[in-house]
Amino acid sequence: MQTFIENIPKAELHVHLEGTLEPELSFALAKKNHIELAYDSPEALVAAYDFHDLPSFLTIYYAGMSVLVDEADFYQLTYAYLSKARSQEIIYAELFFDPQAHTTRGVDFETVITGIHKAQLAAEQNLGIKSQLIMCFLRDMSAESAKQHLEMAQPYLDWIIGVGLDSDERNNPPIKFADVFAKAKSMGLKLTMHCDVNQLNTQTHIEQCINTIEVDRIDHGINSLESEELCELIKDKKLGLTVCPVSNRFVVQSLTSNEIHKMLKKEMLVTINSDDPAYFRAYLNENLFELQKEGQFSEAQITTMVGNAFKVAWLDDETKKGYLQQLENYTRQYQ
Ligand code: ADE
Ligand code: ZN
Numbered sequence: 001m002q003t004f005i006e007n008i009p010k011a012e013l014h015v016h017l018e019g020t021l022e023p024e025l026s027f028a029l030a031k032k033n034h035i036e037l038a039y040d041s042p043e044a045l046v047a048a049y050d051f052h053d054l055p056s057f058l059t060i061y062y063a064g065m066s067v068l069v070d071e072a073d074f075y076q077l078t079y080a081y082l083s084k085a086r087s088q089e090i091i092y093a094e095l096f097f098d099p100q101a102h103t104t105r106g107v108d109f110e111t112v113i114t115g116i117h118k119a120q121l122a123a124e125q126n127l128g129i130k131s132q133l134i135m136c137f138l139r140d141m142s143a144e145s146a147k148q149h150l151e152m153a154q155p156y157l158d159w160i161i162g163v164g165l166d167s168d169e170r171n172n173p174p175i176k177f178a179d180v181f182a183k184a185k186s187m188g189l190k191l192t193m194h195c196d197v198n199q200l201n202t203q204t205h206i207e208q209c210i211n212t213i214e215v216d217r218i219d220h221g222i223n224s225l226e227s228e229e230l231c232e233l234i235k236d237k238k239l240g241l242t243v244c245p246v247s248n249r250f251v252v253q254s255l256t257s258n259e260i261h262k263m264l265k266k267e268m269l270v271t272i273n274s275d276d277p278a279y280f281r282a283y284l285n286e287n288l289f290e291l292q293k294e295g296q297f298s299e300a301q302i303t304t305m306v307g308n309a310f311k312v313a314w315l316d317d318e319t320k321k322g323y324l325q326q327l328e329n330y331t332r333q334y335q
Helices: 002-007 023-032 042-047 054-067 071-087 109-127 143-159 174-186 202-213 222-226 228-236 245-252 257-265 284-295 299-311 317-332
Strands: 010-016 090-097 130-138 162-166 190-195 217-220 240-243 269-272
Touching: 002 284, 002 299, 010 071, 010 240, 010 269, 010 299, 023 042, 023 054, 023 071, 054 245, 071 090, 071 109, 090 109, 090 162, 090 317, 109 130, 109 143, 130 143, 143 174, 162 174, 174 190, 174 202, 190 202, 202 217, 202 222, 202 228, 222 228, 222 240, 222 257, 240 257, 240 299, 245 284, 257 269, 257 284, 257 299, 269 284, 269 299, 299 317
Parallel strands: 010 090, 090 130, 130 162, 162 190, 190 217, 217 240, 240 269
Antiparallel strands: none
């Protein structure tokens, strides 16, 4: 099973680039940029990763970004993730980034997106991993700020496939961003939003995502299982759910393997992802290993989840077909 998981060609649809910042790179960038870190070594930094819920994780996640300053830093961050991903047989990735977490520190939007974009091009050429970029808005900032950042993105629309919504969900419902998401949609961008696990008013948030915002996908979305009506809506609209088991274990103390089984049984389009792999110390393969170990998922079920990721990716049908064929060629050896 381990070899099967390691070698299966995969897609990752829910990974925050800033959440791929490894402690070693953080130290190297701090030194280069003359930034003093509060820890003596990468090991000491990891030892301080003390999170138990979403807010306690986000505090550490935003603090970590202070070492990202110039274009080369964003290039290095992105290239390092894409190299790691390729080594795990990820052949396609959709990458989140959080521009507001950088512009609020005085780093220009252009610096961030140019560094990321150049690394995506280089990784596609050198490593054969294709990727697309999703710009996230921080939901604990204002809708006005989100609107301003969508404006900043105007000259770079060819580099962005969609917009997302992340950060602290408490008291920040999807409808707060209805106007800016409507604008993004009118600009031809795809839409997704985090519906993190066990959040206050989670069912209302999921319902708003689907019926008001009309998202193309939902990030996490585990709590949809509490409502037959929401499950039916998600199935009717063929919405993909990007679930992140190890991340869930950190923020809600559960890998959610039972919930993932339920989604598979209902034929919901569940996919497995790493979220913030450098912080949760698990990339996509490790997420699949842990999940399989706890939930005893079969090779066929793993294949279904990997296939779902290609199916709900924001790609044209021809490209999806090519990836799904690659997946089928792989699984055929095991039959
Ligand atoms: N930003 C980075 N990771 C996140 C997560 N899991 N939930 C919400 N916002 C995030
Ligand atoms: Zn996330």
